[in-house]
Amino acid sequence: MKLLIFAAITFAAAAQRTPAPAFYEDTNNIPVSPEVHADRRVTFRLFAPEASEVLLMGSPGILEFTKKPLPLTKGEKGIWSLTIGPLPSGFYTYGYAIDKGLRMPDPSNPNLELRRWGATSSFIVPGAEKAVMEARPVPHGTVHVNFYDSANLNTQRMVYVYTPPGYETGRQKYPVLYLLHGNGQIEASWTWTGRANVILDNLLADGKIKPMVVVMPFGHVQREIKTAANAPAPAIGADMAAIEKELMTAVKPMVEAKYRVLTDRNHRAIGGLSMGAAQSLTIGLHNIDHFAYIAAFSGAANRAEWEKADPEMLNRKLKVLWLGCGTEDFAYPGVKGMAELFSKRNVKHVWNESGAGHSWPNWQVYLSKYAQLLFRD
Amino acid sequence: MKLLIFAAITFAAAAQRTPAPAFYEDTNNIPVSPEVHADRRVTFRLFAPEASEVLLMGSPGILEFTKKPLPLTKGEKGIWSLTIGPLPSGFYTYGYAIDKGLRMPDPSNPNLELRRWGATSSFIVPGAEKAVMEARPVPHGTVHVNFYDSANLNTQRMVYVYTPPGYETGRQKYPVLYLLHGNGQIEASWTWTGRANVILDNLLADGKIKPMVVVMPFGHVQREIKTAANAPAPAIGADMAAIEKELMTAVKPMVEAKYRVLTDRNHRAIGGLSMGAAQSLTIGLHNIDHFAYIAAFSGAANRAEWEKADPEMLNRKLKVLWLGCGTEDFAYPGVKGMAELFSKRNVKHVWNESGAGHSWPNWQVYLSKYAQLLFRD
Numbered sequence: 001m002k003l004l005i006f007a008a009i010t011f012a013a014a015a016q017r018t019p020a021p022a023f024y025e026d027t028n029n030i031p032v033s034p035e036v037h038a039d040r041r042v043t044f045r046l047f048a049p050e051a052s053e054v055l056l057m058g059s060p061g062i063l064e065f066t067k068k069p070l071p072l073t074k075g076e077k078g079i080w081s082l083t084i085g086p087l088p089s090g091f092y093t094y095g096y097a098i099d100k101g102l103r104m105p106d107p108s109n110p111n112l113e114l115r116r117w118g119a120t121s122s123f124i125v126p127g128a129e130k131a132v133m134e135a136r137p138v139p140h141g142t143v144h145v146n147f148y149d150s151a152n153l154n155t156q157r158m159v160y161v162y163t164p165p166g167y168e169t170g171r172q173k174y175p176v177l178y179l180l181h182g183n184g185q186i187e188a189s190w191t192w193t194g195r196a197n198v199i200l201d202n203l204l205a206d207g208k209i210k211p212m213v214v215v216m217p218f219g220h221v222q223r224e225i226k227t228a229a230n231a232p233a234p235a236i237g238a239d240m241a242a243i244e245k246e247l248m249t250a251v252k253p254m255v256e257a258k259y260r261v262l263t264d265r266n267h268r269a270i271g272g273l274s275m276g277a278a279q280s281l282t283i284g285l286h287n288i289d290h291f292a293y294i295a296a297f298s299g300a301a302n303r304a305e306w307e308k309a310d311p312e313m314l315n316r317k318l319k320v321l322w323l324g325c326g327t328e329d330f331a332y333p334g335v336k337g338m339a340e341l342f343s344k345r346n347v348k349h350v351w352n353e354s355g356a357g358h359s360w361p362n363w364q365v366y367l368s369k370y371a372q373l374l375f376r377d
Numbered sequence: 378m379k380l381l382i383f384a385a386i387t388f389a390a391a392a393q394r395t396p397a398p399a400f401y402e403d404t405n406n407i408p409v410s411p412e413v414h415a416d417r418r419v420t421f422r423l424f425a426p427e428a429s430e431v432l433l434m435g436s437p438g439i440l441e442f443t444k445k446p447l448p449l450t451k452g453e454k455g456i457w458s459l460t461i462g463p464l465p466s467g468f469y470t471y472g473y474a475i476d477k478g479l480r481m482p483d484p485s486n487p488n489l490e491l492r493r494w495g496a497t498s499s500f501i502v503p504g505a506e507k508a509v510m511e512a513r514p515v516p517h518g519t520v521h522v523n524f525y526d527s528a529n530l531n532t533q534r535m536v537y538v539y540t541p542p543g544y545e546t547g548r549q550k551y552p553v554l555y556l557l558h559g560n561g562q563i564e565a566s567w568t569w570t571g572r573a574n575v576i577l578d579n580l581l582a583d584g585k586i587k588p589m590v591v592v593m594p595f596g597h598v599q600r601e602i603k604t605a606a607n608a609p610a611p612a613i614g615a616d617m618a619a620i621e622k623e624l625m626t627a628v629k630p631m632v633e634a635k636y637r638v639l640t641d642r643n644h645r646a647i648g649g650l651s652m653g654a655a656q657s658l659t660i661g662l663h664n665i666d667h668f669a670y671i672a673a674f675s676g677a678a679n680r681a682e683w684e685k686a687d688p689e690m691l692n693r694k695l696k697v698l699w700l701g702c703g704t705e706d707f708a709y710p711g712v713k714g715m716a717e718l719f720s721k722r723n724v725k726h727v728w729n730e731s732g733a734g735h736s737w738p739n740w741q742v743y744l745s746k747y748a749q750l751l752f753r754d
Contacts, residue, residue, distance in 0.1 A: 027610040029478075030494055032603050045606075050429065050476030078478055099427030101406075101455055104481040107495040110563070110600050117407055118484040119496065135533045140524035147517040147574070156512045168635045186487070197524070223487050226409050229422075233404040258545045 031079050033108040034094075034123045040086035042125065045108065046096055049078025055097040056082055060120055064359035065092055072096075089127025090361050093193070095120035113193045115184050117225045122193060122360075130202075133195040133364045138205035139165035143191045148254055152246050157218050159251055160187045161259065162197050164204060164211035174213045175375040176261045178247065178291075179367070180272025180279050182299070184225075187218040194360055199368050210375045213261050217251045219243055219276055237278060237301065244283045248290070269374050271295030271322065273363045274331065278302070281338070285309060288317050293374055295322035297366040298358050300334040303341065311345045320373045324352035324366040331358060408456050410485040411471075411500045417463035419502065422485065423473055426455025432474040433459055437497055438561075441736035442469055449473075466504025467738050470570070472497035490570045492561050494602045499570060499737075507579075510572040510741045515582035516542035520568045525631055529623050534595050536628055537564045538636060539574050541581060541588035550637045551590045552752040555624065555668075556744070557649025557656050559676070561602075564595040571737055576745050587752045590638050594628045596620055596653055614655060614678065621660045625667070646751050648672030648699065650740045651708065655679070658715070662686060665694050670751055672699035674743040675735050677711040680718065688722045697750045701729035701743040708735060 031045035044056050054074075058066035065087070072080035093113045096104050105112055106121040113120040130136055144161040164174065179196060181189040190196040196214060203209040221239045226232075256263050270291045272280040277299025284294035285305055300323075314321070321342065325335035339351040352369060356362055408422035421433050431451075435443030442464070449457035470490045473481050482489055483498040490497040507513055521538040541551065556573060558566040567573040573591060580586040598616045603609075633640050647668045649657040654676025661671035662682055677700075691698070698719065702712035716728040729746060731739055 027494070027602055030602060030610070032601070032606045032608070035606060043606075046479075048476065048479045051479065052427065098475075098479065099425065102423075102425045102428060102475065102481075103484055104479075105496065107480055108602070110493045110602075112489070112491065112496055114487075114489065116487045117404070119482065119489055135524075137526040137533070140526075140533075142524075143522040145520040145522070145568075147512075147519075147578075149514040149517075156514070156517075191522075201524075224409070225404055225407060225485070225487075229409045229412060229420075231409070233407070 029077075030108050031081075033106050036123060036125055037085075040089065040125050041083050042085050042087055042123070043081060043083040044072060044094075044106070045079055045081045046072060046106065047077075047079050048098060051080070051098050053099055054080040056084075057095050057097050057103075059093045059359055060095040060097070060103055060118065062358050064357050066094070069097055085125075087125045089125045090131060091122065091124050091133050091195070091364060093120050093122045093360060114186055114188050116186060116220065116223065117184065132199050132202055132368045135198050136202055136205070138201050140201050141165050141197055141204075142167065143197050146254070146258070148250065150246060150250055152250055153221060153242065155222075157246075158187050159218070159254070160191055160216040161255065162191065162200060162214040162216070163259070164213070165201065166211075167213075167260070171260070172211075173260045173262050174211055175267035175269070176255065177212055177214045177269045177271065177293075177371070177374060178252075179214050179216050180270070180276030181216065181219050182272075182274030182276055185219070187216050190214075190216045194363060194367070196367060199364060200371060203368060203371060209371045212371070212375060213255075213259055215251065215255050217247060219272075219279060237275065240279060240282060243279060244286060247283060248287060252290075265290050266292045266319070267375060269293030269295070269320075271297065271367075271370055272299070273297040273366075274299040274358065277335070281306070288314075292317065292319045293322075294318060295320070295366070295370045296324070296335065296338070297363050298325050298329050298331050298335065300331065300338045303338060306338070306341065307345075311347045314347045318348070319377075320370070321347065321349040322352065322370050322373065323349060324354065324362070324369070326354050326356040326358065326362045328355065328357040329362070406454075407485050408458075410483050413500060413502055417466065417502050418460050419462050419464055419500070420458060420460040421449060421471075421483070422456055422458045423449060423483065424454075424456050425475060428457070428475050430476055431457040433461075434472050434474050434480075436470045436736055437472040437474070437480055437495065439735050441734050443471070446474055462502075464502050466502045467508060468499065468501050468510055468572070468741060470497050470499045470737060491563055491565050493563060493597065493600065494561065509576050509579055509745045512575050513579055513582070515578050517578050518542050518574055519544065520574050523631070523635070525627070527623060527627055529627055530598060530619065532599075534623075535564050536595070536631070537568055537593040538632065539568065539577060539591040539593070540636070541590070542578065544590075544637070548637070549588075550639050551588055552644035552646070553632065553638045554589055554591045554646045554648065554670075554748070554751060555629075556591050556593050557647070557653025558593065558596050559649075559651030559653055562596070564593050567591075567593045571740060571744070573744060576741060577748060580745060580748055586748045589748070589752060590632075590636055592628065592632050594624060596649075596656060614652065617656060617659060620656055621663060624660060625664060629667075642667050643669045643696070644752060646670030646672070646697075648674065648744075648747055649676070650674040650743075651676040651735065654712070658683070665691075669694065669696045670699075671695060672697070672743070672747045673701070673712065673715070674740050675702050675706050675708050675712065677708065677715045680715060683715070683718065684722075688724045691724050695725070696754075697747070698724065698726040699729070699747050699750065700726060701731065701739070701746070703731050703733040703735065703739045705732065705734035706739070
């Protein structure tokens, strides 16, 4: 009762003090969005009484799943809506484009895709069976947010680390996968958005992977996409050399001092998505004495050095060299080209071609496939 | 070089495939925002070429620091801007209100205030000396994201846990503070937004607190603010009984099994902000045999039970009973009233009145003050 009175006082007082748009004062104005219906249709809603155009964008910038911007229709009380589908069961990210330029996540949806700029939103359409990224009541690992002061980059940075179930109370040492994110993403992306921890929990519960520690560092030098007005955004990949140095001289030593991990190359893997794929193919080859496993999801780079590398050496040292890309992905020609290079030079590798494009559903499946090949001997 | 080509191909291909608003394809359209100038003025910018009104809202719903919505002015290339200040050094949260209803975080700013609904943005104005919530190159603790399946609530939930520097490689057992968030916030809020881990790292480095583990559970029953169209949002505090049960029967046992923590009441504290203050005053009193320290930041509740409690018992059992509120806070009368009740009944307590209102800068300072009183004997 006291609490209800407290709440009433709260909003009465706030309303009195602040001549703000009504929306902020009354959560009842917030529509439910997205609403995933039992038949796998999905309704999106947005309160935007004065907007002249609201577009649904599947993965803004990429448009996965909507293919093109889809207009919402203005209805009663300033609420725009759109129902699409039935959608295939799976994981989706989306945002809104409003009035030809403004971009925003769905304010009703607490599930955000975190990014360096322009957070978007996510949702899951459940299927008849649980997909690999859907939470199940199995033993859960822990995601650790580590903070450290980088001497190389003269700033504080974060590294996310996944430890498997039982890590806290056990004594075992584990192999390590360094898992790298894409351009615009952050160190939280592989877990917060990509649900890597859920995927690994599920695979471990099903006996499909070895327990492992997964290290997810930040793959850009600076947090903001730009820091000075009118400065051009740096090119993708501009950070490569600095990130390689940071991973090998700061992140890896910190992880090996702080966590119970195995430190021989046969128990160390690297892999990443998009920009992180490019980084994995570069850092992995430069440091092949440290990594017995390399994977590139939906990205490629460093072809010239791979062309020069001795195939016999690569086949001897790399237990798994894994490439995956969707046929609709803009990165497909580049990744496919790397696979063809490896085939031509008789470099053992796995080539995983899938449908769809440059999107989390592919990366979630690629991680689940790559993880199953790791640390088998 | 390959990477630059890859990047060029990426955006050329994306542009070809997607008839999306230009903004999504060219990060050069993203203005720098907020830009904190050396003189502590702050410039906010937003690309919104078709908007008719863009308002800066300090802490949307509360309006801390802006006091009222402040209009941005439309300039060249569809970019709206506003420069305010000089602002006092400190921590700020804000969002934009666009065209009378639409709310959004600042898409340029990677620092989000995460919430159940309507994420907003944050920034820091540095001062001459580092404030308690500003990162310094001191030893850093770790923030752990724990996932568990709640039998009480039949869903998977998260608990954030801060462990002090050295936890991973030591053997010591630590006292525990249960730290509860406010309405609309989430288990990530105290660290991601409130920077509790930074505060505790700094205080520990300065020898001002005992090292402690801090447990930050989720304080609502469900993640979404509403799950059915046209359903009213539940009242603040509706979750109280369920959250008390969850904390005592699920969170606390899990923490005590998984972490090296002391398990006697003298080494266990509770405290929270706003709704979390109400929960702390309720759960703390109901379970006084489990908590020797109780704190309420900017919130109050459960007055009737506190009025009935034996002052002698309270004074004997509670090592610290801590209340804090800002004089501009809508919760001020309620919290001040609790302090007056305690004074009248000769219940020992700390009453911390500050300026300003219902906002993170107060909660950050309250945490730093409360933490310094914990586990001293």
